[in-house]
Amino acid sequence: MNDRTLLTLGLLLGVGSGKPPEQWLRGAHDYVREKQSEDPMNAIVGTVLLGAAAFYAAERHVNPKVNSFYDALIYVSTNLSVGFSDIFAQTEAGKTIGAALMTYGPALAARAFDPPNEHRERAAEGERSEGALRDIASKLELILEELRSQRGAPSEHG
Numbered sequence: 759m760n761d762r763t764l765l766t767l768g769l770l771l772g773v774g775s776g777k778p779p780e781q782w783l784r785g786a787h788d789y790v791r792e793k794q795s796e797d798p799m800n801a802i803v804g805t806v807l808l809g810a811a812a813f814y815a816a817e818r819h820v821n822p823k824v825n826s827f828y829d830a831l832i833y834v835s836t837n838l839s840v841g842f843s844d845i846f847a848q849t850e851a852g853k854t855i856g857a858a859l860m861t862y863g864p865a866l867a868a869r870a871f872d873p874p875n876e877h878r879e880r881a882a883e884g885e886r887s888e889g890a891l892r893d894i895a896s897k898l899e900l901i902l903e904e905l906r907s908q909r910g911a912p913s914e915h916g
Contacts, residue, residue: 794866797874802838802866809834809859816851838863 775782794801814830823845824830836843837859847853873879 794869795876798866798869798872799874802870805859805863805866806831806834806838809838809855813847813852813855816849816855817847821845821848821852834859839867840864 775785777785810827810831810833813834814824814827817824817830824833829845833843833845833856837856842860843856847856
């Protein structure tokens with residue numbers, strides 16, 4: 759597939775959803791983010807394999823350093839981890855794929871060994887912390903009210 763075909767397919771999928779572009783783009787973004795955070799290692803494997811397939815399709819027969827899927831796989835995995843490779847994209851599609859990989863990849867690679875669904879555990883911990891802070895604030899309010907009421911009452915020592 760060429761660039762126009764992929765762009766058209768993406769636009770048709772979005773327009774076919776019946777939602778405004780910002781909604782379906784947000785939906786796609788949220789879906790990718792959720793899947794990545796559910797299992798970072800699977801996200802990396804999927805990104806490497808799909809990225810390599812896309813890069814190979816874009817660069818084969820054009821780029822002298824991309825002679826096999828393996829060459830594209832090396833390009834993608836290197837760009838994901840350090841954001842640099844000794845293979846340089848020659849086509850517009852290859853450059854776009856490379857830019858996305860170099861932007862997104864190092865952050866994804868940094869989370870490679872995070873446990874699956876860790877984001878949910880962190881969110882639950884944050885909710886527990888917020889609940890504890892609310893309890894503390896309520897108790898402090900009660901103490902403050904008690905101190906204020908004692909200040910207004912006649913002194914026992916006086």
